[in-house]
Amino acid sequence: MNKNYLFLAILMIILAGGLLILPERTNYTQINPEDLLWDIIQPSRYVTTDQVAKMLIEQDPTLELIDVRCAKEYDKFALPNAINIPLDSILSPNYSDYLGIEDMNAIFYCNDDILADQAWVIAKRMDISRIYIMKGGLNCWIKTIIQPTPPPETASGDEFDQYDFRKGASMYFTGASISAPKSDSKSQVTIKRKKKTKATAGGC
Amino acid sequence: MPNKHVHEVNPKRTVITMVLFVVIIVIGLVTLKSPRLTYTLTPLQTLNLVSSNSGSVYPYQLDAVLKGTIDTVILIDIRNKFEYSKGHIDGAENISAYDLTNKENIKRLKDLKKEGMAVILYGNNQLEANGPWMVFRQLGFDNVKLLLGGYQYYTLHKNDLAKTKDDKSYILMQPDYNYSEVAKATASPGSDIKKETKKAPVIKRKKKTKATAGGC
Numbered sequence: 001m002n003k004n005y006l007f008l009a010i011l012m013i014i015l016a017g018g019l020l021i022l023p024e025r026t027n028y029t030q031i032n033p034e035d036l037l038w039d040i041i042q043p044s045r046y047v048t049t050d051q052v053a054k055m056l057i058e059q060d061p062t063l064e065l066i067d068v069r070c071a072k073e074y075d076k077f078a079l080p081n082a083i084n085i086p087l088d089s090i091l092s093p094n095y096s097d098y099l100g101i102e103d104m105n106a107i108f109y110c111n112d113d114i115l116a117d118q119a120w121v122i123a124k125r126m127d128i129s130r131i132y133i134m135k136g137g138l139n140c141w142i143k144t145i146i147q148p149t150p151p152p153e154t155a156s157g158d159e160f161d162q163y164d165f166r167k168g169a170s171m172y173f174t175g176a177s178i179s180a181p182k183s184d185s186k187s188q189v190t191i192k193r194k195k196k197t198k199a200t201a202g203g204c
Numbered sequence: 205m206p207n208k209h210v211h212e213v214n215p216k217r218t219v220i221t222m223v224l225f226v227v228i229i230v231i232g233l234v235t236l237k238s239p240r241l242t243y244t245l246t247p248l249q250t251l252n253l254v255s256s257n258s259g260s261v262y263p264y265q266l267d268a269v270l271k272g273t274i275d276t277v278i279l280i281d282i283r284n285k286f287e288y289s290k291g292h293i294d295g296a297e298n299i300s301a302y303d304l305t306n307k308e309n310i311k312r313l314k315d316l317k318k319e320g321m322a323v324i325l326y327g328n329n330q331l332e333a334n335g336p337w338m339v340f341r342q343l344g345f346d347n348v349k350l351l352l353g354g355y356q357y358y359t360l361h362k363n364d365l366a367k368t369k370d371d372k373s374y375i376l377m378q379p380d381y382n383y384s385e386v387a388k389a390t391a392s393p394g395s396d397i398k399k400e401t402k403k404a405p406v407i408k409r410k411k412k413t414k415a416t417a418g419g420c
Contacts, residue, residue: 004218011222015229033241033343034305040335041301077383088255091248112376113331118254121338122247139380146386174387 029127036125045120046135047107049144050162053169056080064106065134066098068119079109079141080173087115090122100128109134109141145169241305244344253341261324261349263357263374267365269324270294277322282336283355293326293358301327301336313340317347326351326358330376 031039039045055063056079065082067074074084085095087110099106108116108123108131116133123131134141143149148166151159245253253259268274270293279296281288288298299309316323323345327333330352337350351358353374361368368374 004215004222008218008222008225011226028247030243030247032239033243033339037301037305037336037339040339073379077387088251091251110377111379114334114376117331117334118251118338121335122250125243125250125342126247138383142381142383142386 030125031127036121039124040121045132047132048135049141050165050169052079052107052109052134052141053145053166053173057169057172062103062105064098064101064104066106066108066119067110068108068115069110073111077138079138082109085119087119090119099123099131103130105130105132107132107134110137112137112139146174240307241310241343243342245342250338250342254338259337259341259346259349261351262369263351263353263361264366264369266293266324266351266358270365276320277324278316279324279326279351281355282325282327282333287328291355291359293355296326301332304336304340313345313348317345321347323348324351325349326354329354329356330374 052063052065056065063081065079067078067082067084068087068090069084070086071084074082074086078084083098085098089095090099106128108119110116113133113135116137120131120133136143145166148163148170151163269277269279279293281292281296281298282301282304283292283298284300284302285298288296288300292298303309313323325333325337325340325348327336330350332354333350337348340348357368357374358365361371
């Protein structure tokens with residue numbers, strides 16, 4: 001037998017041994033740590049409570065609210081149509097179908113930001129796209145949407161518009177008068193056309 | 205002759221094949237792309253870590269650091285240069301979050317870890333530093349810690365940090381309201397809401413003057 005064959009066989013066995021030191025393969029995709037940090041720094045990962053309120057009122061079909069607090073807190077109070085995925089079970093296969101749905105914007109929220117942020121970082125690492133955090137969480141939700149405070153009189157028009165929106169949203173979410181906004185809008189939108197002034201004389 | 209394997213006819217072929225084989229493997233090993241940074245914690249381990257609350261530094265613990273009784277700690281301000289220049293915790297270094305994964309900074313952090321130094325990250329609030337802290341923890345820098353309350357809380361209690369041990373106002377994750385109560389309480393179709401809307405200024409347009417004669 002050729003000596004070379006023996007040598008080749010030994011080489012193969014050694015190389016096979018090399019397989020043992022290969023890094024363990026993960027069964028999930030993950031993004032580079034640098035990219036993860038970059039994504040964390042972007043302010044675009046936050047949505048405001050106003051944006052969430054608007055999406056809820058408009059019944060945005062791409063909105064998926066995810067409550068990352070524990071089930072007990074979720075049962076007491078949660079945003080409309082929110083799904084409860086407690087942070088400690090966010091990796092559980094029971095909930096994996098809720099994350100990374102195509103064309104859905106998943107928005108995490110908790111009492112403030114921290115739990116939602118932790119959930120966000122872990123989900124982002126696993127390359128789940130279109131995930132956001134509701135900035136300020138439920139505390140901010142109550143402060144801005146449910147109990148809005150009027151802006152100072154010197155505030156800009158935009159701030160007054162925002163306040164008007166929040167008042168309306170507050171009524172919508174507290175169930176104060178569900179029919180009111182609809183009837184309001186119907187009764188108020190009566191377009192009055194200007195009467196034409198009488199024939200003008202002259203002109204260029 | 206027909207019974208002999210082709211390599212046995214020409215032994216040189218075997219040698220050539222072997223050399224080629226070895227060369228290909230060596231090239232493969234050399235060009236093997238190894239990422240600069242790799243996660244050492246799995247997502248599940250990360251989850252357990254953040255739930256355990258073990259990497260946090262409480263503001264009152266900062267007191268000993270600032271007084272110099274503990275000198276194995278380095279403070280890193282992850283805000284940008286401008287915010288840092290406006291004010292920062294005494295003795296803190298400024299490495300903006302954008303630059304944290306730079307080559308030099310990673311090397312620096314590795315050296316600090318070897319020396320047994322702890323690194324405390326802080327931003328304006330806890331949220332700002334939470335993400336970077338989680339990234340470095342996942343990369344295996346278990347000496348990296350997160351300052352609760354952030355810079356904002358520090359500036360409020362600069363002079364009595366040691367006394368903040370019993371103050372829990374910086375601890376997040378707590379509800380500020382009894383949500384279900386609040387949501388119901390405001391459910392009366394508010395009297396004040398109507399009043400407010402009445403106050404809205406009514407814009408009166410000037411009536412158009414009657415037909416104008418002439419022009420130009």
